[in-house]
Amino acid sequence: MSALAEWVRAGRTADVVGLLDGMTDAERRAHVPELKALRKELRAEPWSAGSRRAYPALHAAGAACQTGAAGVAAWLAAMDMRWSQASPGLVIHLLGDRAPEWLADVTHRLAERPESANVSYELMAGLVRLSGCPVPTTDAYVRGWVSHIGSTWQRGDTVLDRLRRDPHLSELVAALFVTDDIGSRLEWMPAEGPNSWTEALARLTTEGMLDRGATIDACVARLLRGGGSSDLRLFLRLLKTLDLTRDEERQRTADWLALASDAVSVVASHAQSVLGALALDGGLSPRQLAEMSGAVLFRTEKKLVRAQLVLLGKVLTREASAAEELLPAAALAFGHGDSDVQERALKLVERHAGKVGSRDVRAELATAVEQLIPTLRARATRTLGAAPVAAEPAVYEEVLPPAPERWRLAPPPESAAELAEEVGAWLASGGDVAAFERTLDGLMRHAHRDRDSLVEALGPVVGRLWWATADPQHVRWNDHFSDRPHGLDLVLATLLGRISVDALHVEGRRGRPTSECVHSALSRAFYARIRDVAHRIHTDPLPFLLSTPTWNTGLLDPDELVTRLDTYRQLGARPSATDFAQALLRVGRQDRGSAAAAAERAAKLGTAEGTWLARWLTADGPALPRDRRRTSGARILVEFGELPELQEDFPEEFRPLGRPVSVFREHWHCYHWDPAVRQHWLALLPERRELVAARILRDLSTVAVEDTRGEAAVLPLLAEGDGEAGEAVHLCLAYGLGARYPEDRLAAVDALLVLAARGQLDTARLGAGLGQLVRRGAVKPLRLAESARTAAATGANATIWGMLRHTLPVLLADLATDGTAVAARGLGELIGVVAECAERSGARGELPHLAQAAARRGSSRLVAQARRLQGTLTVEVAA
Known part of the structure; x- marks a missing residue:
């Protein structure tokens, strides 16, 4: 073994450098084979004390002895040495006598490596300075630059100062805008002050070190491109910090229109505010505003939709001549899924309909009225001259998924x-x-x-x-x-x-x-x-x-x-x-x-x-024992009595299946935590799912009461099982509909639809149970509303109406007695879902305590939706 290899093994880096400095290229190349052999030996025990001691010297020596740019880059970025590298200054010293073109090749090869290769930014930046090559703008280099600039607080410097001194500022800032997920790295920096990236870039733009137009365009382009939330937050904050003039905003009208239409909510909201200001200043034509409205009013975010209607109202108040272009755009909101939005849009159209002289526009508005909910449509027939509501509502047809068919097990493999x-x-x-x-x-x-x-x-x-x-x-x-x-x-x-x-x-x-x-x-x-x-x-x-x-x-x-x-x-x-x-x-x-x-x-x-x-x-069967409801805190649970037929003659291990199920005598916290076993429990008693449901009911309740995740996955299997679907099954389903996580609510909706399709859903039992659970605080109205809306969207409007018509009276009873509701938060949303289902299914009749809720003062969502539901159930069809 040569002296070089011995010193590398001993970790004598300074001696290794001194020895290499006196060698020719040919002498260095001669040591490559033994360095590779040593590297292979160290790779077998990478975390031993000897390996950690030798790796920095090996990292430097191997780079110095290689003569090809590709070989040097591969050695420096090697995975086995990424955590024990030589210092960047040492490597730059050993490579400093090479030709600039060769160094530039090495630099760009290193910069092309992924960030996970852990190539030192200081090494790459030093090679750029040494070779005089163009600065790389690769993902790894830009991220390394950002980390390098951002670590200046440790050295008593600031981000702004370091950026000012950077000779490649323009190139690297331009690359910053096209680097994915860079926001997650920058959001750890302060949002304000000299160490804030957004304020520093805005300051450099003001000082003229960065081209203002190019920076603004890069910001807007990045927002149009989309990306992660951290990226969008970063570049939106920078755009706001740049404080665009009205002319700069007007020059980018097309971009704002695109952002208002398709960008995420926070970005669309900013674009909407810019366009709104332009519209009120006369910088946006009625046609452009109508185009914008046509996109925004189809968005699901109610805040954006309502803001757009307000903007339309302001412009129509100032420019009566714009009514014929803007009112048809406002009428697009007649088809929005939220009745409050529909009512706001109708009020806007009613207020300015007199400014419309064109028969074609009036006919267009009258046609749009058909999308309104029945109560608003009836009102529009009087105010807008729309076609009257049909004397007899169309016959409603419930759409339920086909009941799942069971299938035979295939025989086991023959071999x-x-x-x-x-x-x-x-x-x-x-x-x-x-x-x-x-x-x-x-x-x-x-x-x-x-x-x-x-x-x-x-x-x-x-x-x-x-x-x-x-x-x-x-x-x-x-x-x-x-x-x-x-x-x-x-x-x-x-x-x-x-x-x-x-x-x-x-x-x-x-x-x-x-x-x-x-x-x-x-x-x-x-x-x-x-x-x-x-x-x-x-x-x-x-x-x-x-x-x-x-x-x-x-x-x-x-x-x-x-x-x-x-x-x-x-x-x-x-x-x-x-x-x-x-x-x-x-x-x-x-x-x-x-x-x-x-x-x-x-x-x-x-x-x-x-x-x-x-x-x-x-024998008579399969029988179920006597059951009764019991409460435990916010929960409603089920107890079962004894079932003698499961104890007579059965092996001892099976007899507990027929023993009583008690809420308070048995332990609820145990090691049966894996939800995967519950499908086997259902198959243990396939014609007695009620017995299994009673024993897993408390587990299912945790998805609503304790916000656990995944427990409701068994619900579709429970719905597909055989035997009576009684109190326990319906309570399991009720907890699932009020689950914290969407996947659990979706499983509950699937189970509800399966039971309905099989004719086994007791909507009165389920609805009343949900009312009690909401009243006790076990189920939150907003979550229940989401589940109900999801189920209704499949076409099960009559089923959801039949269920929730038994839930609402329980919740509205408090309003009727003392003027308060235990679960008032989210109750308006729930009533809104009930109103939608009633409208679509053609439900009519009375609902206990609804009239009192609708007669309350104010315009809260609860009161507004109560009035909507009351109007739907009692609507007089126009002649």
């Missing part, structure tokens, strides 16, 4: 290799009930048929799991496999011999836990079957599982179960008690004809299981 692939897919991303049950049945079938081939096929799939390679002494039941949602792990670990028969036997004999939570009954029954399946794989594999569902919801066809029992009888197989118990809970009994026919076949099998199945299929 062990195919099954292993499905197991790998399950372990990688999980799956639904159908995938889990199909895979579980396949594991049992192949274990019964040829366990050795199955184990061989599974080896590569499970080899990455920690328990597959861990010391068997460390693979303990309670560490990983007890009460976990991923039950396949236990079965796979059993197949591969990582869980002993003794461990399974001991866990199977354990008594009921001393600390029960509301989910324990579901969890114990689910895992008892998984544990029993694993035990039978070890001791006496079954030919197949009796309880594998026929349908994706978890339901098992009764005739299919009889056929499976008959096959067991012919093979002399001994059923698993828990597997058969699960099969009984899944077998369909709602179709009494099919159940009776299957019972007759089962009775003829002559086996104990056949007799039990025949008795089960002919």
Whole structure:
């Protein structure tokens, strides 16, 4: 090893530089191979003390010994040395004797590297000065420049001072406007003062160091281009700081029109204010103002729409001659989704309609009236001469999505290799009930048929799991496999011999836990079957599982179960008690004809299981226990009484399913935190979803009461299930509709529409429950209004009206008694949604306490929407 390599390894950077300074290019090139070998050696242990000591010297020596620009740039930006580099000054010293063209090539190659390469800005800037090349304007260089300028507060300097002295100010500032996400880096700097980028750039523009016109154009162009919120905030603030003159604003009228139409709200608001000032100063023609209005009035932001209507009113007051161009533009707001906006637009048109002489314009206004809500349309017939409201409203047709159809599970793969692939897919991303049950049945079938081939096929799939390679002494039941949602792990670990028969036997004999939570009954029954399946794989594999569902919801066809029992009888197989118990809970009994026919076949099998199945299929059921509502803080929960049929003859692990559900006697905080397991609980009792809903009701309530996320994902599955949709199911849905996060509300809307499409939605029960939850503070009116509006937008206006017509009286009752409302905030929005649904569905009639709310003084949104709803429900159709 040469002296250079030894000194590099020792981290003697100063000696390395002295040695390199005395070498020729050829001598330096001769050391490249051993430096590469040393780099490869250090790469094996990059964070060792020796590597950290050697890397700065290696970084400098390798750059000095390379003679090609590409090789030097690649060495300096190498990933393995990015955290232990030589100082920029040292590298510049070693490269200082190279030709300027060569240095410029290295500089631009380094600047083209991504910012994540961690190339020092000081190094690149030093090479620019040394080579005299044009300054790079790449993303990495501009970001490095911004960070360099912004760190001046540590040196007693200011951003303004450093920018003034920068020889490449114009080029780099121009590049600043086209660099994505630069605002996130600059927003950490002060918004005001000499260290504020926006004030510094504005000051330099005033001083003439930056071209004012070019800077303004760059700001506007960046706002037109769009981008992240931090970028838009930065450049909008700079544009405001530049304080444009009226002439400068007028020159960019087309840009302001484009921004008002399509930019994000805060930028559009600024453009609107600029255009408004121009319009009032006569700098905007009526045609341009009409064009602007046509775009702004279609925006969803009510603030922008209302401001535009105010602007139109001011211009019309000053220029009567503009009415024929501006009023049709104002009438575009007649189709806005907010009734307040419609009313403002109608008032504006009514106020200035007399200034219109053209019959064509009046006809255009009369046609636009058709977009107004019924109460405003009736008024417009009198004031604008529009066509009267039809004597009979059009017949409304409710649009609901088609009820989801259940589908049959496919049989498990025939080969062990195919099954292993499905197991790998399950372990990688999980799956639904159908995938889990199909895979579980396949594991049992192949274990019964040829366990050795199955184990061989599974080896590569499970080899990455920690328990597959861990010391068997460390693979303990309670560490990983007890009460976990991923039950396949236990079965796979059993197949591969990582869980002993003794461990399974001991866990199977354990008594009921001393600390029960509301989910324990579901969890114990689910895992008892998984544990029993694993035990039978070890001791006496079954030919197949009796309880594998026929349908994706978890339901098992009764005739299919009889056929499976008959096959067991012919093979002399001994059923698993828990597997058969699960099969009984899944077998369909709602179709009494099919159940009776299957019972007759089962009775003829002559086996104990056949007799039990025949008795089960002919019994009354599936029954639900007596229930009652209970309150807990802001929540409304459900308690269930005892269900004896789930305790008689069933294995011990299944009997808690028939025991009472108590709000106050059972623990609510437990380890059943993974929402993925709830789909399996629903498949445990596919015809008794009400029992499952009661046990997960408190979990669902947290999305509204505690603003948790993701708990409502189970709601569509709950809606697709079978059995009665009672108090618990509807309360689960109510909490979901009031969830904090949009994805949870959307899941609740999906569930609501599914229940409605299946004819299982009790709108009166749901609406009254929502009223109580809103009144108790568990559900916020604004969130409920968003959910209801989303559901109504699909075409379910009558459904939402039928639901909320039972919610509003509960909330309006307080207004009728003492003049206050517990949930007044957002109540106006909720009434507005009800009014929309009533208008679209043609609802008529009376709503308790609505008249009193509509008769209140003032023009608040609550009162305005109450009057709108009252007018809709009692509107007299014009002759």
